[in-house]
Amino acid sequence: MLDRLSELRKERKWSLQETADQLGIAKSTYAGYESGYREPSLLSLTQLAELFETTVDFLLGRTDETYGGHGVTEITEIIHQKNVSLFLDGKPLTPDEIIDFIAFIRTKRELKPKRSLVLEK
Amino acid sequence: MLDRLSELRKERKWSLQETADQLGIAKSTYAGYESGYREPSLLSLTQLAELFETTVDFLLGRTDETYGGHGVTEITEIIHQKNVSLFLDGKPLTPDEIIDFIAFIRTKRELKPKRSLVLEK
DNA sequence: ATAGTTTGTACTCGATACGCGTACTTTTTT
DNA sequence: AAAAAAGTACGCGTATCGAGTACAAACTAT
Secondary structure, three states, X not given: OOOHHHHHHHHOOOOHHHHHHHHOOOHHHHHHHHHOOOOOOXXXXXXXXXXXXXXXXXXXXXXXXXXXXXXXXXXXXXXXXXXXXXXXXXXXXXXXXXXHHHHHHHHHHXXXXXXHHHHHO | OOOHHHHHHHHOOOOHHHHHHHHOOOHHHHHXXXXXXXXXXXXXXXXXXXXXXXXXXXXXXXXXXXXXOOOOEEHHHHOOOOOOOEEEOOEXXXXXXXXXXXXXHHHHHHXXXXXXXXXXX
16 A cells, blocks of 8 residues: 555665654564555654655555645646646636647747757857 | 544535445444544545545645645746746746746637627627 | 434444564675 | 675564444434
8 A cells, every 4th residue: 555655765765774763663664564564653654755755645546646735737638637727817727728828838949949049050 | 633524524514424334434433533533544544535535635634735636726826936837748837938828828818708799799 | 392313422342453673584785 | 705784574562443332412303
């Protein structure tokens, strides 16, 4: 259930012992959480999320977003979502508006490099 | 630790028994979670979040946002944020791009109502 | 107001899982 | 190759769990 613990710890190049020390628990206890042999208390769970600077939902595998609140959003993916997530002036963006926007910005981004190339010459 | 459970349940006008039934646990078990006298297993915790359509972080009081993942975002507020949260084609949107986007959509929105008024006449 | 029903609270019990310490194995470093 | 570090597995005493039940409080119907 807490498969992601191992991943998060290795990314930071921490040993089981170092990680356990930071949490104030025994190495075997922490190892138990990673292996799934043991479950942390709710307090320990929140401490794990804080230590790894992520959400409990991510630790539990309920979401792939490493941090909640203002999630990182790839606009091209918004079109396919059922729930509207972007608002302007209190009104939800329509799929057409999003599509127009994507085209608009892509065009601007294509124009920019060309101009800078011209200026460099 | 799970103070919010009571709040969420009452909003929905569910009794302890009804709620427990939906979770497939005993009334006394569920009551124990609300009162803080008992802690749910991680599996039960995720089931609670699903039943109440919220995040585990919210249940644990780690965030005030009732739903994580793709949070509802008012674009005008993004400009002031330190962390970039909108990406297009894998690249973060610059403040200029966001400003242009806001202007672009606002212009479109102003044009639309006028046309529909004309058509209605 | 009273009786019946529903809901919430408190308690007990048996079973299970916890955190910890330790030993052993594997991997890494010297 | 030897030593050190890191990871894995195990046993123990204790705490906590889920469930069932009894009781109290709140709500509803008459």
